[in-house]
Amino acid sequence: MVPAGGGEGAATAPAPPVPGQRAAPAERTGGAADAGARGRTEVSARVVEKIAVRTAAEQPAVRPLGGRGPFGAPEPARAQARLSGDTAVIRLTVALAYPVPLRSTAAGLRTRVAERVEELTGMRVPRVDIDVSELVRAGRVG
Numbered sequence: 001m002v003p004a005g006g007g008e009g010a011a012t013a014p015a016p017p018v019p020g021q022r023a024a025p026a027e028r029t030g031g032a033a034d035a036g037a038r039g040r041t042e043v044s045a046r047v048v049e050k051i052a053v054r055t056a057a058e059q060p061a062v063r064p065l066g067g068r069g070p071f072g073a074p075e076p077a078r079a080q081a082r083l084s085g086d087t088a089v090i091r092l093t094v095a096l097a098y099p100v101p102l103r104s105t106a107a108g109l110r111t112r113v114a115e116r117v118e119e120l121t122g123m124r125v126p127r128v129d130i131d132v133s134e135l136v137r138a139g140r141v142g
Helices: 032-038 045-057 102-121
Strands: 078-084 087-097 124-136
Touching (some): 045 078, 045 087, 045 102, 087 102, 102 124
Parallel strands (some): 087 124
Antiparallel strands (some): 078 087
16 A cells, blocks of 8 residues: 555655754755854874883884783783873883894984874874893794
């Protein structure tokens, strides 16, 4: 059974808007001009720290730290981030393979961590301090 006036070819009027309902996507305006009106994204220091630790762990000269993390697994590195607006300053503690050239290895790590945090968060990273807490001989694993 077909309702009266609802058969094929019958025009249907759009339903009236419900009070307080959001506008349909076609009615919304978009673009960079009103991006600030829609809201903003805040990145926490913890997220920046996790990105820094993960990036450090991906580097060939970085070894797991001697201690254990909160779940008993070796920590790949430790990071602390201080945020101020769209700027992050990071302190990274790592263990490095022995023997590696410390100065150039730390410089490469510093650059890579800053680039990766900037890439993923959009924050500026003017400084990454590297603390080498230990040198790990080739035979030691985690």
